[in-house]
Amino acid sequence: MSERQGPRRQHYLNATWGLKSWLLTKDHKRIAILYLLGITVFFFIGGLFAVLIRLELATPAGDMVQPDTYNRLFTMHGVMMIFFFLIPSIPAVLGNFLIPLMIGAKDLAFPKLNLASWYIYMLGGSFALWAMFNGGVDTGWTFYTPFSTTFSNSYVIATALGIFILGFSSILTGLNFVVTIHRMRAPGLTWFRLPLFVWAQYATSLIQILGTPVLAVTILLVAAERLLHIGIFDPALGGDPVLFQHLFWFYSHPAVYIMVLPSMGVISELITAFARKRIFGYQFVAFASIAIAVLGFLVWGHHMFVSSQSVYAGVVFSFLSMFVAVPSAVKVFNWTATLYQGSISWDTPMLYALGFIGLFTIGGLTGVMLSTLGIDIHVHDTYFVVAHFHYIMVGGAIMGYLGGLHFWWPKITGRLYPVFWSKLSALMIFVGFNLTFFPQFLLGYMGMPRRYHAYPEEFQVLNVMSSAGATILGVGYLIPMIYFVWSMRYGERASSNPWGAVGLEWETTSPPPSHNFLEPPTVDHEAYDYVRRAQEQRVA
Amino acid sequence: MNQGKGFWESLPLFPERASTLASEVDTLYFFTVAVAIFFSLLVAALVLYFAVRYRRRHPNEVGQPEKTITWLEITWSVIPFLILMVMFVWGAKVFFIAFRPPSNAVEYYVVGKQWMWKFQHPQGKREINDLHVPVGQPIKLTMTSEDVIHSFFVPAFRIKADVLPGRYTTAWFEATKAGAYHIFCAEYCGTEHSRMGGTIHVMEPRDYEAWLEQDAPTDERLLSGEELFAKYVCNTCHYPDSSARAPILYGIFGEQAELADGSRVLVDENYLRESILNPTAKIVAGYQALMPTYQGQVGEEELIQLIAYIKGLEPAGGGEQTASGGSTAQETAP
């Protein structure tokens, strides 16, 4: 530990120096930065695959890459983006950084476990990357049997092992958060005074804890069948391939909420901070998160309406799926109502938040269309589904992630980023996103199936639009990367509360000291109490 | 939503409508699209209006204090829920139509394999990747796969059903318009997944008859169900006038069979398939588990022939005691 004397204040970034101090850190804030580096790498790898996919699809004939290559591209795009980027993104970066700060704790309950989770994540990612460099995997991220267990000639087991290992990271992070939120809150910080981001993270952690082990056992069964050639899912060996789908979606449907719930939590923070107003219907928004997490476990069968599961099972799952839409709608309406009579600034994070509301609304409503049985028969496994889940995962989860990153960047690094470029890139992402994915709804209803390397010519116009949009979207993602790095050295220094937001994380310095607060905080007021803030300012 | 068919179908933005189901699905789709557009616009308009109307005018300004309005929360939970229930009920109704073939449907067989579709007409004619069907005739597809999971998808008919190895799944349609329409495989199935397609040629009934009359392309002749029944020596036990060693198969299809453990099972394609491949799984009451398994010996297409043959065996005269040597099986295979 080198003592640096001088005008600089001590904070978590400069408390110790050297690579070792980072690789062995137990500080949740530094671990968040480690995750940030990791997931950014995987995001760019996944993004590179997306670029190649869109290039191939610019023409109907599969003329750029071989079919096997294309199949590997979309599989690795899905695996990288879902398992190694989206699932850890907000929880592991923003959740890690913010939960202790928001609840007034010195750290998470289990700091060593937190560091171990990062190493496990990197180990899992290394396995997946190893598989990728050796030729990749071509099963689709869904690993449907018996294709994945018997027919595929690609690195199924190495990739699945990577995901299996990653699952432990996800479970342990969720465990850490739940214990921390239960046991480490500052005096006076009751459950209903918690920021809604913490509620959302809590709900997310429940899914990670309950769902991920089922994925783990499913992966083991796939590996057992593939390695040992014993019958588990392959009907030629006495197995049932549909059982795999049940087990897989039992995790992977709730996993969608692992991706989008934290994003909803971020949006609640952004809307309140930039409207300077308490959220409309706090308890409804908080319980909506829990309701989504619980209901999310009851609807997996809506991925299987045409899979040969019984017609009656389809009806039940369709019915239950409709219920998930209600808490989602409640959230959207409450965010909208929060804007009413607010004091709304158009700062960059707020642009992301407003964009999120629009895109998530479209994603949610098309999700409802997909759970309507009569429509799903036609659009299942078409580009309609692809468009829908990109509206949820990119339009929802990534907009929330980027919005949150822009909101808390001054807290994380102590620096501000350039306003113009950040607004420009937010706009480019919004426009590029819609141009990329809206045409895919139309393509889907026209009948273009997903995972197609070549397609009939009548689908070309919409595909070209989509590829053009992807170019704008790709540039939109690169710009923040550049100015974030730039800002770390050249950005204006941020005050402890550059947005004038309330919340414990804004009451400590930017960046925070190693143990977060100089004085252990206590809380005697509700969340988002901007009226009280204004009174205090008037008194001052 | 404008129902001008010519307009919609002239745009490269809307699939052709060539089955009775298509208009059912489309009407439901238009309803849900209308709901989606209404709520998207409502939310977008409110968000933009508020964001402009209540924009911050002074740096230290804060918003108005918020009051929870419970009736509002309940309203915007209940109204969407009611709309969702309409969508659910309507969707389920269309779903039942899509999965319940009418009783007068003619049965075609489909076998998927990496990466082609094989079809067999009720008259026995066989095709690969092309399927000719008549207009106005409900057609039921009984489908299975030789390898991985595929999915039979005809956008113009708005039908899709997964095709699985080891069991039969069904789909049905009634074509309404002559023409050629895409068949796609919708479930990812490996290297040439995107080329596992074909064309459905919908023809006027007269043209279809004429087409049937043409000589089949010279693909190798498949043994008929009756010939297979003899080849696999099924007829040493399952013969018409004795139920000593094995159940009589005449008229068994579609009936309930009582099993050794007292439960009952519907004799359908999947049960017959299981009884050929795994005979001991569900033994009919009163019989020994004597039959050997035919797993690995009978291919998917032969299985289809055998099952079609057994389905065609009509009950002879009346009662199982009656000898029925004279009755000729209603053979459907070539």
Next chain:
Amino acid sequence: MISDAKPDRQTWGLDHQFDSVDQQRESSFLGMWIFLVTEIMFFGGLFATYIVYRGQNTDGFVAGSHELDITLGAVNTAVLIGSSLTMALAVWAAQTDRRKATVWFILATILLGGVFLGVKVVEYGAKFEHHLVPGPEFHWPGPEKTESVQMFFNLYFLMTGLHALHMIIGIGILAVLAWLAWRGVFSASNHNLVEGVGLYWHFVDIVWIFLFPLLYLLGRSG
């Protein structure tokens, strides 16, 4: 995983992120219980698979379960229940500052765990002899379809194998625990680790309590 508690005489094993020993203790236990919930979900996935396939291959599963040695299974059940008892006693000894007793009870638990695994090895060996191990050597002479019976043994080996893996991990942790106890790390005020490991051990027992009837007993009377 169990606790970040470090034996440190001055702070009584209190880590910097906690304000009090009680807070740390409660956190450790909550963490352990959540970990056990994930384990329940893990085995739950296997049990669900078992139930589905049992429904599809009832005759094969009944035939398969008749091949298992019910006596050895029952002995193992008793052995595991006994090990739960010694584990509980080890926790009690640690809570009441009985250092030697703690060590002995932990060792007894390890011993019983070892006996269980030994019996399991004998059972597995018999399956190899009878060609009941899934794979090319698998042979089933009975009238039931080979795949159905083999499915039973697939799941038998997967479920008991994963359970045995949990036992082996548990024995490893217990060995470390015994060593720590021998060094006198635990005391009336610092025994979270012993209790946490105890919870894990009881959980592994309970899994067996479900596995035994499901694999050995079900369908045997019929």
